[in-house]
Amino acid sequence: PPAGEMLGVGELVAGYGAEPVLHGISLQVRRGEAVALLGANGAGKSTLMKVLSGLHRPLDGGGIHLEGQDLSNAGSEAIVARGLVLVPEGRQVFAELSVLDNIRLGAFLQPKNREARVQEMLQRFPRLRERLHQRAGLLSGGEQQMLAIARALMSRPRILLLDEPSLGLAPRIIAELFGALERLRDEGMTLLLVDQMAGLALAVADRAYVMENGHIVAQGTSAEIAADAALAKAYLGGH
Numbered sequence: 001p002p003a004g005e006m007l008g009v010g011e012l013v014a015g016y017g018a019e020p021v022l023h024g025i026s027l028q029v030r031r032g033e034a035v036a037l038l039g040a041n042g043a044g045k046s047t048l049m050k051v052l053s054g055l056h057r058p059l060d061g062g063g064i065h066l067e068g069q070d071l072s073n074a075g076s077e078a079i080v081a082r083g084l085v086l087v088p089e090g091r092q093v094f095a096e097l098s099v100l101d102n103i104r105l106g107a108f109l110q111p112k113n114r115e116a117r118v119q120e121m122l123q124r125f126p127r128l129r130e131r132l133h134q135r136a137g138l139l140s141g142g143e144q145q146m147l148a149i150a151r152a153l154m155s156r157p158r159i160l161l162l163d164e165p166s167l168g169l170a171p172r173i174i175a176e177l178f179g180a181l182e183r184l185r186d187e188g189m190t191l192l193l194v195d196q197m198a199g200l201a202l203a204v205a206d207r208a209y210v211m212e213n214g215h216i217v218a219q220g221t222s223a224e225i226a227a228d229a230a231l232a233k234a235y236l237g238g239h
């Protein structure tokens with residue numbers, strides 16, 4: 001792989017049935033880099049995140065490499081074991097389980113030092129400590145998002161993918177959440193972040209790609225993307 005590459009995606013094609021939704025997506029995330037993926041509803045961002053995580057099969061052709069290893073045909077559990085972990089859209093915590101058990105479940109492939117790492121997560125997300133023994137379904141949306149991130153971190157990711165973490169959350173908790181993402185970035189975690197809050201995503205990210213109808217139509221540093229008037233009008237308006 002190119003020097004410093006964490007995730008390399010080349011000419012990836014995927015869809016549902018015969019009609020492709022991703023028409024040859026190429027992108028790269030370097031080790032320690034935070035990358036934002038922007039685009040309107042239906043551009044194919046969630047589909048890409050699912051394909052990268054092994055939750056949806058790509059069509060023939062195209063490749064996905066994680067630190068030089070081919071993941072194109074790997075299953076989702078093998079992909080998590082290799083270190084690519086998705087925090088899915090809609091959070092998907094186990095509503096009937098306690099906060100603590102949700103966090104512990106993230107360690108199922110990496111059980112070593114589990115309880116010490118739970119404590120690290122509670123330091124990172126103090127709101128979760130206050131609700132440790134409550135059912136996860138009783139948490140607010142923002143707390144559930146923090147729980148989903150904590151659970152993902154328990155599997156010791158090399159790269160963390162986040163699909164719309166701010167979706168449906170109040171502004172104050174979004175700020176707290178993005179603060180946690182900035183901290184992760186500053187600690188050197190590699191991030192690939194999809195979010196409709198383009199301004200916030202660009203503030204966390206070093207670089208960004210813009211998707212439209214299953215194609216990458218622009219890429220650049222976050223400053224370049226933020227300064228592009230046409231892109232700003234299409235994607236950054238209101239945020």
Ligand code: ATP
Nearest residue numbers: 016021039040041042043044045046047048089164
């Ligand atoms: P959003 O932010 O609304 O989730 P997105 O950029 O993530 O948008 P996708 O959810 O990847 O876009 O959807 C891309 C296209 O694929 C859309 O046209 C959508 O209708 C279609 N699509 C998504 N999921 C399925 C599915 N399970 N079956 C069939 N078509 C789907």
